[in-house]
Amino acid sequence: KHGVLKIVIDENEDYYYLDKIVRQGDKVKALSYRKIKKGAKEETVKKKYWITIKVESTSFEANGLRMRGKIVESSSDDVPLGSYHSITATRGSELTISKDITRTDDELLKKAVRPKRKIVLSVADYGESHFGVLEKNKIRNLGCFEKNIKERDVKRTEENQKKYLK
Secondary structure: OOOEEEEEEOOHHHHHHHHHHOOOOOOOEEEEEEEEEEEOOOEEEEEEEEEEEEEEEEEEEEEEEEEEEEEEEOOOOOOOOOOOEEEEOOOOOEEEOOOOOOOHHHHHHHHHHOOOOOEEEEEEOOEEEEEEOOOOOEEEEEEEOOOOOOHHHHHHHHHHHHOOOO
């Protein structure tokens, strides 16, 4: 069945699902920047446009998922149809995907929107504490606290550990 998906990227895990859902030949529409030559001096101006591409490839980038393909639709006549363009999906990106939706796509979408449990991790050692959130493929660092501890306090702590952790 042919369908239209409207997706907003909320967290890093969404890139994984998006990469599995978007295939070659699908159409992806997003607000994207494009350099356009303007004026008699052929000055290059970077402007925002709604651009739809027919996807030819996808790849993970440092800041999101990049989709490459030929432009099939644009919100402006300044953008030449048939030219190549890349749309990078980052946190907060709004995408509209037109595609033939398979059963696998449907299952992936259900997994992607399912509420996720957050597991917070804490690691503490002499004068240092680190905090993070366990995500699907990594630990996202939330921060750390450091405090100078006097040597006598360290010795007391070690004595207590020996006493109680026999």
